[in-house]
Amino acid sequence: MKIDKRDWFFIALVVAVLGTFFAITGKEKTKFVPYDATHRIVYETAFRDAPGTDASIMKRAFFKPDKKGAEKFCEPCHKERGVPFPPNHPSKNRCLFCHKLHQS
Ligand code: HEC
Ligand code: HEC
Incomplete structure (x- = not known):
């Protein structure tokens, strides 16, 4: 499968969402x-x-x-x-x- 520009955008979005999720749940461990x-x-x-x-x-x-x-x-x-x-x-x-x- 070839990954085109739109796929990269989608991958970046998923990474950003996951990153935010871990950043927030990490704080909850205080x-x-x-x-x-x-x-x-x-x-x-x-x-x-x-x-x-x-x-x-x-x-x-x-x-x-x-x-x-x-x-x-x-x-x-x-x-x-x-x-x-x-x-x-x-x-x-x-x-x-x-x-x-x-x-x-
Ligand atoms: C901006 C967020 C933040 C503020 C404001 C803050 N702390 Fe912390 N504190 C943390 C984080 C993150 C840790 C490290 C993770 C943990 O052990 O909870 C920590 C760790 C600690 C620890 C060590 C806990 C342990 O035994 O590992 C003590 C004690 C502590 N804080 C007391 C205080 C006191 C008292 C104040 C106010 C004068 C304060 N903190 C303000 C975020 C904060
Ligand atoms: C009268 C003294 C006293 C006051 C007031 C006090 N602390 Fe503590 N605190 C301690 C002592 C002593 C410890 C060391 C562990 C213990 O004996 O409970 C401690 C430990 C902690 C820890 C680490 C707990 C852990 O699980 O390792 C945190 C977080 C903390 N205090 C936050 C606070 C915050 C936030 C405040 C103010 C809202 C506060 N303390 C006010 C005496 C105090």
């Missing part, structure tokens, strides 16, 4: 913020205004955890306890963009 005693203050801060289980579905659906408030704790504590960042760790100010919270 570690979650552990749900443990050490990180309780993070979860308490982020979810302090969370509507209770008796609140309306709308209220619960539109609730956003206070990530900016919770992020203030990350770096000082990690520094104090000497938790290492991996080499090439990205810019450090918005931790919770990348490290997700476990849904409570």
Whole structure:
């Protein structure tokens, strides 16, 4: 079979789609913020205004955890306890963009 120009275009498209797919799913592997005693203050801060289980579905659906408030704790504590960042760790100010919270 001869591969003509249009076939190459199609192959390039498939490669691009697959590449994007792997790039996105790769990001999903970023570690979650552990749900443990050490990180309780993070979860308490982020979810302090969370509507209770008796609140309306709308209220619960539109609730956003206070990530900016919770992020203030990350770096000082990690520094104090000497938790290492991996080499090439990205810019450090918005931790919770990348490290997700476990849904409570
Ligand atoms: C009160 C201290 C403290 C605070 C606050 C804190 N951390 Fe940590 N974190 C630790 C310690 C200590 C470890 C080392 C592992 C452990 O003991 O849980 C750790 C480990 C981690 C890990 C690695 C987990 C793993 O599976 O290896 C991630 C990711 C992390 N923290 C993210 C965060 C983010 C994001 C925040 C802020 C939203 C945060 N931490 C706030 C103390 C803290
Ligand atoms: C732009 C995305 C991004 C941001 C912002 C970010 N990280 Fe990370 N972080 C990563 C990636 C990617 C890794 C390496 C893969 C992994 O281990 O999750 C990583 C790894 C880590 C690890 C080591 C996990 C382990 O044990 O292997 C810790 C601890 C950590 N980050 C803490 C933080 C803290 C605290 C902040 C905020 C001050 C932060 N990160 C902000 C993307 C990010």
